[in-house]
Amino acid sequence: MVEQDWLSERFAEHQDRLRAVAYRMLGSPGEAEDAMQEAWLRVSRADTGQVENPGGWLTTIVARVCLNMLEARRSRREESAGALPPEPADQHASIHPVGEAGPEDEALLADSVGVALTVVLDTLTPAERLAFVLHDVFAVSFGEIGAIMDRSPAAARQLASRARRRVQGAAGASDAARSPRREIVAAFLAASRDGDFNALLELLDPDAVVGEVRGARAVADFFAGRAQAARLALVDGVPAAVWSHRGRPEALFTFAIDDGKITSITIDRDPDRLRDLDIVYLRATGGERR
Known part of the structure; x- marks a missing residue:
């Protein structure tokens, strides 16, 4: 005892x-x-x-x-x-x-x-x-x-x-996870999920481009209500968005930003390139590496 x-x-x-x-x-x-x-x-x-x-x-x-x-x-x-x-x-x-x-x-x-x-x-x-x-x-x-x-x-x-x-x-x-670029991408994803057309317009450059879609209004219309499953991430150290299916990255959204506005969004679905990416899924206070 x-x-x-x-x-x-x-x-x-x-x-x-x-x-x-x-x-x-x-x-x-x-x-x-x-x-x-x-x-x-x-x-x-x-x-x-x-x-x-x-x-x-x-x-x-x-x-x-x-x-x-x-x-x-x-x-x-x-x-x-x-x-x-x-x-x-x-x-x-x-x-x-x-x-x-x-x-x-x-x-x-x-x-x-x-x-x-x-x-x-x-x-x-x-x-x-x-x-x-x-x-x-x-x-x-x-x-x-x-x-x-x-x-x-x-x-x-x-x-x-x-x-x-x-x-x-x-x-x-x-540092990138706390950058203004990260905030812009996060705001874009939130507005897209919510279908907030006006918020999307605020984030887009008037001449924004996504593939064949050109102009802020057309791009906002394209993304409004979408990106439900896309997640904010650092991809090779750069803020981006990743859509995954059953845990496997299926699409990468990268953003060109100039003077606080999104000028273009590139969507990459190439499985070979996606396989080699270093992806850290972000949340409000940090991240989770896949």
Whole structure:
């Protein structure tokens, strides 16, 4: 009973950091809470006789739980490859105690890892994600990270370095996701879905062109009430729209914009070109890479 009390006290002492590790590793407040509960089950059954650094020991347990969850998530995605990313659930309830993020948690996540990281993390392997987050966000040594994954410190360093390069490469995409061009494309898609002819006219240059359709009024008429299934995306880092069927891109809409007005829209249906595109589906606060 004394040992159980000691474990409870240590877990409570470090739970804020442990929850932050789980949240940043998994990117989902609900999954982070699941990881915390699983970690506590493991902790409560563990032999603590050799524990000299409770904080490090607890971090290792939480990290291993998260690694297992990431690997399971990746397996599920591979089994359902091609499925379009679901729209994000509302994440504006309290993270304490049941595990959905409140505004302060969302702000903390954004400050710590940045928009670019939230976009690219899901494209990393579980091992890359663990190495990067633990080292670059929480300053865990490569020796400790290697021990968590049963790899050498050098291997852990390589994993973090590879992940870091991909995150840095996503920074440009993150800037594009917040650009005026993105807002214009998003507004065009919304007006098209709503059949708002006047809003479309406001966004189009008087001489706008879509294939053989010429002139703002003709283009607005062509798109009014359409684009119901098209989604805002970054395509090779540029704001665009993508229409997919059963998770497979079927059409790419690219926009030429001059002085805040859409001058032309190109529709590409070539499957070979679409197959090679790097597509990040955007939402109000970030993106999801296919």
